[in-house]
Amino acid sequence: MDGDRIRLFGPSQDGHLTIRGGATGISVQLEELTAGAEKLEALAGNLAFVEQEAGRILDQLCWLDRQPPWSAVPYLAAVRNSQWRVQAARAEMQRISSQIRACIRDYQDAEWRANVGRFLGLATAEELGRSWNISIASGVPDGRTTERIIALMQLTAPEVRARIGQEPFVRDALMFLVANYIPRDITVRREESVQVELDSSPAGLLERIRQIDARGAGYIEVVEVDNGGEKVFLVVVPGTQAAGTGAGHNNPFDEAGIIEGLLYESADVNTAVLDALAAAGAEPGAPVIAVEYSQGGIHAMNLAADPRVSDRYDMKYVLTAGSPVAGIVLEEGVSALHLEHEADWVPGSDGAANPETRSRVTVTMANPWESGGDKGLGPGHRLDGYQEGARLVASSDDPALLQSSAVLGTVLGAGGAATATRFSLARTRAASSVLTPQDPRTHERGRGGR
Secondary structure, eight states, X not given: OBTTBOOOOOOEEETTEEEEEGGGSHHHHHHHHHHHHHHHHHHHHHHHHHHHHHHHHHHHHHHHHTOOTTOOOHHHHHHHHHHHHHHHHHHHHHHHHHHHHHHHHHHHHHHHHHHHHHHTTOOOHHHHHHHXXXXXXXXXXXXXXXXXXXXXXXXXXXXXXXXXXXXXXXXXXHHHHHHOOOOOOEEEEEEEEEEEEEOOSHXXXXXXXXXXXXHOTTEEEEEEEEETTEEEEEEEEOOOOOOOOSTTOOOTTSHHHHHHHHHSTTHHHHHHHHHHHHHTTOOTTOEEEEEEETHHHHHHHHHHHOHXXXXXXXXXXXXXXXXXXXXXXXXXXXXXXXXXXXXXXXXXXXXXXXOOOSSEEEEEEOOOOOOSSOOTTOGGGOHHHHHHHHHHHHHOXXXXXXXXXXXXXXXXXXXXXXXXXXXXXXXXSSOOOTTOTTOHHHHHTTGGGO
């Protein structure tokens, strides 16, 4: 409390890291404040009953002894003073509860105004200045600028976006015309199983992405880990492997894969991952963790949100790096750690900030980046930069990060010897027609509802 005001704590800072969500996030603070207000109101109601009873007893004693309520008779004064003390405690509880409710209303009002400003692409002079400096230094827009621009673009065409989301046929036809993209099934081929030494820290998990990306285009990895006699399975999916979009390309992680992740909820990739998990020996109910980078983070979050996955496996944790995943709602019980860099425009390309919930923590990094070499999507989007940020996360004593790390450690254990099974994924050459959404094959694969 600050005087008579109750304040919420904003994102916490730990060196180059800004942490939102998790155990100390705004949503958790609001939940705790609401619960506290409800308990205070319940206690105030109980005290009001005690206060009434004390008043009734005082009236009866005064009537029996023919004394006025303000009498100085010791036992009457004791009952009267007790009533006043109960009344003061009840009033104080109601005052504090009122302050809590006012704090919650103030936050909701501020959040509404912030969302309006975000949708309109508005920013403070300080935010614009920082974004300008980052963009000049990196050569690409920063994440906040991209977020504002995309939000403003979305605001200009709400009916078009709603129509695309509601009508799969419209979406399929539009994607074919704009990006020459046609949804196609994905084949899964088991390539090899090798013994690996797994580093179960966030930085070590991101290293698995580098390893599988180096294995070749279209590869994913399922790592089987023994955690105290329980088999845990780690799914590793690479980022975008540029090859040019269109139906002629077979790699599900090329540029067209972004379209599938954002507009088709990764339905075909999820099916392929389910097949790979089964082939790797994951039995129903087995704990699953997903670690992904860039485009792969979209697929990972869609995997965790897919009811087909939750029906078969126990999805526990998702680690994403440089991924636009704000609009994906996780199944209850799934924890997530999202790594973003302020100089990386990719996480902002969905036009929204990640939700601040108890189970989702977003870390925005401001650590320096290397400016030389191939910039690709920008120096802030490099995987090695995110690995450095992951090491900072592991060494942080921020409560939200400590809790997130504890969840990951509990599920995955200390790492060590593990079995990595690699699979190659490829889109089939025979494409489903965008002109026949009633094709029974679409219902078999769930495409009709995407």
